Amino acid sequence: MKKLLFSLIITFVSIDMGLCQFPHMAAAQQKPIPPYAKWGTLAMKKTQERYPYAKIIDYLHVGRVTDPKSTTEKFKLWLKDDKREFGVFVDIEFNPATNQVINITFRETTR
Numbered sequence: 001m002k003k004l005l006f007s008l009i010i011t012f013v014s015i016d017m018g019l020c021q022f023p024h025m026a027a028a029q030q031k032p033i034p035p036y037a038k039w040g041t042l043a044m045k046k047t048q049e050r051y052p053y054a055k056i057i058d059y060l061h062v063g064r065v066t067d068p069k070s071t072t073e074k075f076k077l078w079l080k081d082d083k084r085e086f087g088v089f090v091d092i093e094f095n096p097a098t099n100q101v102i103n104i105t106f107r108e109t110t111r
């Protein structure tokens with residue numbers, strides 16, 4: 001019994017010391033928030049409003065298109081309702097100086 005207790009104490013101390021030696025490990029695993037994140041949140045919110053009976057099951061940031069007067073963030077969301085699964089391309093056009101939304105477009109796809 002003493003051997004088992006001693007083994008457990010050594011194991012816990014080793015684990016604790018390992019964490020103390022590498023405190024940066026947990027922080028290193030956190031990724032920075034991408035610049036399109038707030039637009040992705042808006043894309044999901046507006047898609048859910050447009051398709052209230054569907055569940056969003058996947059999300060992809062397709063890319064960004066920058067023009068002289070506006071920027072467009074492009075997303076593809078995959079939805080599922082009682083009858084089907086389908087994709088929705090969501091484009092959010094906004095003024096990059098003010099972040100004011102100019103237009104949001106939706107386009108369904110089967111792929």
